[in-house]
Amino acid sequence: MACDFLVTGCRGRLGRDLVASFSADHSVRGVDLEEFDIRDRERTLEVIRKVGPGIVLHAAAYTDVDGCEGNRELAMGANADGAENVALACREVGARMVYYSTDYVFDGEADRPYTEGDQTDPQTVYGQSKLAGERAVKNVLDDYVILRIAWLYGRHGRNFVKTVIKLGFQQRHDLHGGREIAPLKVVDDQFGNPCWTMDIARQTRTVLSGQLTGLFHATSEGETSWYGFTQAIFAALDIDVVVEACTSDEFPRPAPRPRRSTMTNQRLNEAGLNVMPDWKTSLETFLHEHGKELVHEL
Numbered sequence: 001m002a003c004d005f006l007v008t009g010c011r012g013r014l015g016r017d018l019v020a021s022f023s024a025d026h027s028v029r030g031v032d033l034e035e036f037d038i039r040d041r042e043r044t045l046e047v048i049r050k051v052g053p054g055i056v057l058h059a060a061a062y063t064d065v066d067g068c069e070g071n072r073e074l075a076m077g078a079n080a081d082g083a084e085n086v087a088l089a090c091r092e093v094g095a096r097m098v099y100y101s102t103d104y105v106f107d108g109e110a111d112r113p114y115t116e117g118d119q120t121d122p123q124t125v126y127g128q129s130k131l132a133g134e135r136a137v138k139n140v141l142d143d144y145v146i147l148r149i150a151w152l153y154g155r156h157g158r159n160f161v162k163t164v165i166k167l168g169f170q171q172r173h174d175l176h177g178g179r180e181i182a183p184l185k186v187v188d189d190q191f192g193n194p195c196w197t198m199d200i201a202r203q204t205r206t207v208l209s210g211q212l213t214g215l216f217h218a219t220s221e222g223e224t225s226w227y228g229f230t231q232a233i234f235a236a237l238d239i240d241v242v243v244e245a246c247t248s249d250e251f252p253r254p255a256p257r258p259r260r261s262t263m264t265n266q267r268l269n270e271a272g273l274n275v276m277p278d279w280k281t282s283l284e285t286f287l288h289e290h291g292k293e294l295v296h297e298l
């Protein structure tokens with residue numbers, strides 16, 4: 001039976017909030033790896049033909065940035081070929097497609113926020129695979145939307161906000177137990193735009209209602225470092241945690257992280273359709289609405 005929206009990656013961080021948001025006033029079908037693997041072209045075509053969606057919100061991806069670094073084949077398979085397969089299926093059934101891309105398509109060396117017109121130069125396999133996915137979608141479809149998003153957090157799945165809250169409470173537990181506490185060290189030399197998944201869902205709705213097509217940056221306003229983000233999390237929860245700024249050299253990772261991958265929503269602003277709030281306001285709203293549940297689940 002035909003439905004308004006098909007959400008791929010529906011059990012992921014973003015996918016779950018997309019389903020929640022769009023289900024309020026549309027028929028929505030969610031699919032994930034359990035149903036089919038987007039690397040399988042025939043199966044992807046078969047499922048999308050059967051579901052017959054008007055719009056596909058493509059949130060499925062292999063998102064383990066360090067994992068991608070050691071597994072280029074899987075990264076390109078899921079993020080580039082998978083996106084192409086979904087785009088081909090959209091073309092066949094006449095569906096619009098929204099593809100979620102990333103700030104990691106940039107090298108992070110610019111001294112100002114990136115706009116949609118800036119040169120891409122991904123430094124990681126993940127970034128390369130997502131950029132290849134963007135190109136595949138553009139090659140196959142005329143009616144597509146690419147939203148470049150970044151630093152996701154939200155109610156579902158593992159994310160930085162949850163990790164930091166857990167570590168903060170561990171430190172307080174040690175303090176109350178009379179044990180020596182170690183400051184929570186967080187890198188202060190990588191900058192970006194933290195984004196709440198619900199804001200991305202709202203921005204997606206706005207873009208689609210405006211009938212826009214093409215590539216758009218869609219991140220929260222303003223930038224911060226992981227250290228600044230951490231401080232804002234504890235301030236919003238009103239808990240005292242000893243946090244210490246450090247450099248990326250102290251936390252070497254298999255995939256190099258961009259130094260400053262901050263983006264600006266130039267094209268959404270020009271269209272008058274930028275509804276992304278300031279990152280700190282959003283974080284405060286998220287923690288006001290969900291902070292207690294997150295702490296309860298520790």
Ligand SMILES: NC(=O)c1ccc[n+]([C@@H]2O[C@H](COP(=O)([O-])OP(=O)(O)OC[C@H]3O[C@@H](n4cnc5c(N)ncnc54)[C@H](OP(=O)(O)O)[C@@H]3O)[C@@H](O)[C@H]2O)c1
Nearest residue numbers: 009012013014033037038060061063100102149150151152
């Ligand atoms: N997370 C971020 O900070 C961030 C930043 C910028 C852009 N993005 C982009 O935003 C989108 C959503 O990200 P997210 O963080 O919500 O991702 P996520 O939580 O990792 O969810 C992705 C979902 O896709 C599924 N999946 C992986 N490979 C698949 C395949 N071959 N076939 C079908 N399903 C597959 C995953 O299943 P398994 O979990 O079983 O593997 C998972 O349920 C992605 O396109 C991502 O590249 C994310």
